[in-house]
Amino acid sequence: MDRLEEMRVFVRIVERRSFTQAADDLQLPRATVTNAIQRLETRLGARLLERTTRQVSPTLDGDSYYQRCLRLLADMEEAEESFRNTTPKGLLRVNLQGTLARNFVVPALPAFLQRYPGIELHIGEGDRLVDLVREGVDCVLRAGTLQDSSMVGRRVANLEQITCASPAYLAQFGVPADLQALARHRAVNYLSTATGRALPLEFMVDGKLQTLNLPGSVSVTGADVYTASAIAGLGLVQVPRYRVTAELAAGSLQQVLPELPPPALPVSVLYPQSRQLSARVRLFADWLQALFASSKP
Structure with a gap:
């Protein structure tokens, strides 16, 4: 050695x-x-x-x-x-947010591995910001605003978001016409993994961000149960449109306040600030950026 x-x-x-x-x-x-x-x-x-x-x-x-x-x-x-005039090779350890992995990344992986046969992927799934150095992970793919200053983020997509609820919920509480009407509404509250507090609903009004906290009987920490709670009629939610396309088409969810959308949700590849960007991570980030651009989520 x-x-x-x-x-x-x-x-x-x-x-x-x-x-x-x-x-x-x-x-x-x-x-x-x-x-x-x-x-x-x-x-x-x-x-x-x-x-x-x-x-x-x-x-x-x-x-x-x-x-x-x-x-x-x-x-x-x-x-x-x-x-070297060769394609990168070696082990690449990544951690992917679950719904992004299932809807975008994993279905496209056969083409990626065919193009870069020398790369071996180890994939973990999660929503939390893992300790990349301690857990031996090269990079993570996450949706949301970067909070951890020890991480370097490269944005690969911005996802359109919508506010929606089930028809049963809207039949009970009414379809809101403006933000003032939300005073009598409820939300499925999504808890921040960093603070443990409920994240507010966000709306773009005349180009400016307005936030609103609504009461709710259910608080969640996972994307799948968040959407499922909305379908069950437990309150308003704000999600990327791609995640509920089928539900919107089937009528189990209905968009509200389309003229006051939530801001787009950034999707980033994150890696430790202490490390330079390796060729394998750079290649994977380039591929993800092209993948999201072609998918137009």
């Missing part, structure tokens, strides 16, 4: 906080990983890692060396990619 490979092993151990998980990620025997770190620490004359029974963490020297390794490895990969 050469010095660059030892750096890769060290970086993965720091990120995963585990020799075993790093070995699994790199598809190396645990003993090979352990020996690589022993050689590295001996050559540098410094202790880089603190080992406990529960986890591994970098020492002060280790953290400094980790930051330098990140820059060196990223620079090397970028330099090689600029001279």
Whole structure:
């Protein structure tokens, strides 16, 4: 194992906080990983890692060396990619928001993998902003405004959103003609995973954003149950149009206040600020941007 490979092993151990998980990620025997770190620490004359029974963490020297390794490895990969006339290859770990994955990304993956046969994808699903470094993820695809300053976001789409409710709900509470009429209405409240509070309904009025909090009997944290609650007649919801196209066509949901739409929902590829954008992540982000543009959601 050469010095660059030892750096890769060290970086993965720091990120995963585990020799075993790093070995699994790199598809190396645990003993090979352990020996690589022993050689590295001996050559540098410094202790880089603190080992406990529960986890591994970098020492002060280790953290400094980790930051330098990140820059060196990223620079090397970028330099090689600029001279290599080959398609990118290797493992790409991504985490996708569920409805975006099911409606857009996964159906198009066969074409992506046929075009880039050297790339192997590991896909996780979730709505939360995972700790990319600790969980060994290269990038995530999320809808919504970027809140975490430690992440770098590249916008790949803006999704049209609508306000809607079930016919049964509207028969009971009436079809609102303006924002003032919403005073007697209820909402299915979507809870922020960051704050735990209900997100307000949002409306664009003469080019300006207005927000409104409505009471509701049900609060949710997932996109699917949010839509299902609206279909069940539990209140108003605001969702990307693509998510309820079938329900609108079938009549189980009805759009309201179309002249006062919610702002478009940004969709972004996010990756750690501490890392340069790798060729594989850049390629995947380019592909996602083209995919959403062609889909016109």
